Amino acid sequence: MSQKQRQRRARGKSPRQYEEAPNGSGRATGPTTTLTGPVVLGSVVTVGELAEAIGVSAVEVIKSLIRRGIMASINQQIDYETAAAVAAEFGVETEERVPEVIQQASAAIEHQLREGAGDPEAQPRPPVVTIMGHVDHGKTKLLDAIRETNVAEGEAGGITQHIGAYQVEVQGRKITFLDTPGHEAFTAMRARGAQVTDIAVLVVAADDGVMPQTKEAISHAKAANVPIIVAINKIDLPSANPMRVKQQLAEVGVVPEEFGGDVPVVEISAKQRLGIEDLLEMILLVADLMELKANPNRPAIGVIIEAKVDQTRGPVATALIQSGTLQLRDVVVVGGTWGRIRAMFDDRGRRVRRAGPSTPVEILGLLEVPEAGDLLQVVDDEKTARDLAEERARQRRAETFSEMRVVKLDELHAGIEAGETRELRIVLKADVQGSLEAIQNALAKLNEETESVGITVVHSGTGAISESDIMLAATTGAIVIGFNVRPDVAARRAADASGVDVRYYNVIYHLLDDIRAALSGLLTPETREVTDGYAEVRETFRLPNRTIVAGLYVLSGKALRNSRVRVLRNGTVIHDGVVASLRRFKEDVREVAAGYECGLAIEGFNDVQAGDQIEFYHVEEVPRGA
Template identity: 40%
Template sequence: MADKKFEKKEMIKEARPPIVVVMGHIDHGKTTILDWFRKTKVAEKESGGITQHIGAYVVEHTTQKGEKKHITFIDTPGHEAFSKLRSRGARVADIAVVVIAAEEGIKPQTKEVLDLVRGSEIPFVIAINKIDRPEANPERVKQELAKEEILVESYGGKIPSVEVSAKTGKNMDGLLEMILLLADLEHLKADFTKQGTGVVIEAHRDPKRGNTATLLIQDGALHSGDSIVVGGVRESVKIFENFAGKSIQEAGPSEPVLVSSLKEMPGIGEPFESFSDRNAAESHAEGIRERRIDTKKNGGAVPEESGKPVFNAILKADVAGSLEALEELVKRFEFDAIGINILRSETGDINESDVKLAQATGRVTIVGFRVGIDQSTRTLAEASNVRIVSGDVIYQLIDDLKKEVEVFIPPVVTRTDIGKAKIVKVFKKDGARTIAGGRVAEGEIKKGALCEIVRTKDVIGRGLIIQVQQNKIDAPSVSVGKEFGALVEFRGTIEEGDVLAIFEEQITKQTL
């Protein structure tokens, strides 16, 4: 049953705040724009409580007409490794803000973002940022957009654009006004009286409060004491907070909320439904479990059937969204010459259990993104020769991880046949070295070259030509038709009548 407070003050299909995703190429100022909103548009009593794990927050803007309006912003990482998070952000949002730096123009992630918003068919506004810089050129940005078949309003198109400086605050209120105008045109409404439904937009393991998730309510209302069903698991709404970490009793459409002390870590992007009746929630969860096909891989199995080397990894990240991006990143390293096997993928700090699993499996690299590691765990890893690659900056972690994976990739060996020589006389054998004489039948015999010892058409072994002489004088090589003397390193026995198949090998290290 819905909360009475909601019944009195809200009606079915009331207008709701817009949900806005802000996206753009890394370093184009997306974070600066969001920081400006947080610092200037979030109530002072709440701004200090915002955590880096929330992934969403609400701002309040007073319009030119004096009306107070709320806007929910979803934050998405700008680096290419987080493309899946950006894609999900575009799916749950009503409006997108595409940030483009005025001095740099369109970049690879900009094109990806434009494809996402057009594919999602949501309205969007172009925020041309950093116009305070001397090298800023907004007109060039608009021209580049036109080449991508996006015409802004000043170029006769229908896509709104706002030239802003998040650093100085110039036109930032104008950007909010444009967002609210687009929201009005979309006629965004929701039913505030029914039980809440929505999506998980972030999740992490809090050291004190356990599994914690950020839920974005898309319709209905969620109340303290409700049961929610996510991923086939019934959870109780016990610790219930708004985006600023303030304890609340209820929340409505478009609001991001934090719920903690969950039994299971919910998946990012998982839909949730809320129930006032616990039994109804459990019945619904059971139905989901029965319908769900388990597609999870066996985490402990190491694929060997291909015969190629395998890079085994244990992945740890601060939050579920980062972990998902890290998994995608590691999987990209797999190609014909190397396999990737993820033994464990969890949120939370690197611990002794991770090191012990790596030690028991052998040749495992622990990869950590924005996580800690205590001294006892680090000492155990060093004593066990377990490699740990960690960092807080994603592109640096990518580079470090790439080097680790490349160590496992076998080099490409290219063979070049350069000649054949028949052994006529064996003069001396001393351990693995044999002094012999013969005649070059094809090509040449060359100092430092490799050779296969062929006896009656069968290769019996492989050797190295250490020294070559012609007429008892050292020579770098002896050509076809001429007699030679050679010192050959070969652990077997070279006999008269054997043929040396002479070749060189070029070893090329493969990179990703």
């Protein structure tokens, strides 16, 4: 008998306890604990605490987390959902213990917002309107005309530089406008659970018509289930053609009322102040149909529109009150921070003492800068505020180490069988309009064949996959499909951060086969693309043998001699091939790191141009079910 066996026997434990895993996997998990009921865990728990609670070693818990793509140490905090999934792997049931301060705060918010118009003391509130549309179509000029102030000329190039919230009075009634730098901010707030907009005004230039960003704005508004009012701007120009704009809108699913649809259309000129009154009346009419109400006699609940640090005033946040009334000296919790309201200012910079429902105000007094989309809630005292803020901050830190709950094509069938998935949502981008229409038609036919789950194209368009596409997919639970296009740098970063599933194809049949296989549970990837690096072509050179060499600057990762390369022009793949030579100065090299320059020749391809993006990648095999 070995010394280790004698030591185990002396402690009254057999070696078998150390060799068999409680879940039957055969992995060593350390001493087991007999559990008679569910293990109670907090909303946030460290890896070590979880291991002790479920009776397995911390090493096994860490291995389980790594298999889920979460790198955590023994003292790292994880959220309850992740902890419950790990415990289930070891056959242990769990139960969440939510701190009382969180329970009470969440219940108060849910009750107050859910009751809404049903509250006996509820009163009509101003509608909250977001201005959306393509760049240069006159969004800020329209708001400028409504407010009768000069916003646009005070901004660089006439482009909105920040999110502003403004309130105007029309016929004795108020309307709140959110002036955003684009629909990205609109969706970013939705991604954080903040649904603040009641009505979307879509600005379309009469001389320009429906443009790519117009279509994106429509997709974002529809995904948020927000009613749309179309404002056809610039009707004073000689080249204006409002009827053509209406026809284009109908073609993309926004059918004007005069065509038998349900979307109001108002023709305006922000520059000449034409049709502005008609637009405001239409906003009030749509708001009346929605019966927007809130109770102003309760503690305030609101959403942070923007926040920053002012060198003289400290953390400054713009809040839009949704329910109740915010008053000076109120103690508030905002996301993971808190404070007492020291001062409030309206959109004109005037000091105010109270802010009711649908009123935007700039507030001072928070200890830290909150994030856009954070919920603002008035609480009874500073102790409650401090406890609630600390608990939420802990949860937020834990969630950053947890998996994103996003849809993966590989896991779609499992979700269908579990009853979690009834719809496959897709953000579709292609290189040309012809390909886009062909894919949409093919998906529509596939949708007719499918009974278990519906296929919905949330947004489609041509050109590179943008950050806006990734944010829309993250918010709506969609996958992104690129046909002969790739993501730009910002989109790639957003996809990595959010975990959105991005798929690339260059053959329509492969795309359809994958979706059909995913729906039937047969999709199991056998190969996987791994991106090694990205570079930008700064200059091109012609060698005596007529070969074109691209002078590259490596932006990220590495340029590898043995990688395959894609040449991207404006986000569209124009060539996919192999490296003929990779040089730094006059020497052949195997790799070039980010931040350095090099020369690249691509086998059989000489059409490379300055400004092109080069993607270095390789394909690796992965085991089935990985």
